Amino acid sequence: MPELPEVETVCRGLRPALKGRILAKVQTRRANLRVPFPHDFAKRLTGRRVGKITRRAKYILAEVEGGETLIVHLGMSGRFTIHGAGAPSKPGRFTHKVASDGSGDGTHDHVVFETDEGTRIVYTDHRRFGLMLLVPTEELESHKLFAELGPEPLGKAFTAKSLSASLKGKKTPIKSALLDQTVVAGLGNIYVCEALYRARISPKRNAASVAGERSTKLVPVIKDVLSEAIAAGGSSLRDYAQADGELGYFQHTFTVYDREGEPCLTPGCAHKIKRLVQAGRSTFYCPNCQR
DNA sequence: CTTGGGTCCTGTGCGC
DNA sequence: TGCGCACAGGACCCAA
Known part of the structure; x- marks a missing residue:
């Protein structure tokens, strides 16, 4: 479930295994993602x-010796597993989802990195919506993947003022606007739903009408929702990684996402959570709490 | 220019 | 039990 918090968690999990290590062996098992x-x-x-190893929006960036940077995007289903010496658990403890060759799920392991310590870092992606590129570090900022990206939602540059400015004049629903990576970089379908719910703003509301007063409420909520998810990922990463070496994927409990028909959790509300489709994506919201 | 829809790909879960 | 369809956390590309 790679949205910003998951990508951040994966970054943090990759660091101890990869940072400062030499890539002894790199293998791609197909021609493309x-x-x-x-x-x-x-x-x-x-x-x-x-x-x-850093993160920008939902991209993982790993600098490599010689002035290049490896860009990884996890798409919808990309994941990393770490096996062997540098894995976050004791060697030999992997029992789960690990194929006989020591890889992730076996059939969709598309890239394998092996470090000088003997750690195997396996990229698995059954839908292959992910991406890996290698670009000169000095060209990163101007690269077309990054040139148009909006501010980091957890960064200082993302404020009620900046959000208002980018929403001004927008005719799309606020839900769609927040998924637009040029407005804010890193939000995905789940956390947009969660943030709008917490800010009590209807996903159907015109984006332009969220500029001003509502942005003042929405921006801190977005920061909170993402920070809490990162904190949850960080804390469960240790446990989960001990089980099978997989990074950043764990059971979340969401307040509205994927809870169609279930009661709203706001005290004294209990209306049923509704689902609608906006720009081809499911939106979950409480019609009573969100206006 | 903005905006919405189709598309890439595979897997899963549901209703019949 | 099997089949077909809807849908899945992303984002590019193109037509209107």
């Missing part, structure tokens, strides 16, 4: 030391 791997992808990574 959503897009083809860059020319000589594995060859260009092999033997190089990994530097800083």
Whole structure:
């Protein structure tokens, strides 16, 4: 479930296994994910030391020695598992979802990294909506994937004022506007639903009408929802990773997402949560609490 | 310019 | 038990 909090959690999980390590072996098991791997992808990574690992929006960025950065997007179903020496659990404890060759689920393991410590980091993605690229670090900011991205929702630049400015004049529903990565970078379907619920704003409301007063309420709520999810991921990562080496995926409990027909959890409300489709995506909301 | 819809791909869960 | 359809956490591309 890779939205910003999950990507952040995966980043944090990858760091101890990858940062400062040399990529002893890199293997791609097919020619492409959503897009083809860059020319000589594995060859260009092999033997190089990994530097800083950061996140921008839903992208994982890993600097590699020689001035290039590995860009990873998890798409809808991308995930990493860590096996062996550098894994976050004791060696030999992986029992779950690990194929006989020590990989993730076996059939959809598309990329395998092996470090100089013998740690295997396996990228698994059954839908293949993910992406891996390798670009010169100095060209990152101007790269077309990043050039148009809006502010980081947890960053200082994301304020009621900045959000108001980008919503002004927008005719789309606020739900769709918040999924637009040029408005704010990293929100996905779940956390948009959760944030709008917590801010008591209807997903159907025109984006423009959220500029001003409502943005003042919405922005801190977005920051809270994401921060709490990261905190939950961070704390459950240790336990979950101990079980099978998988990073950043755990059972969330959401307040509205995927709760169609169930009672609203706001005290004294108990209206049924409704589902509607906006721009092809499911929206969950409480018609009583959200206006 | 903005906006909405189709599309990539595989898996799962539901109703019949 | 099997089948077909709707739907799934993302985001690009293109037509209107």
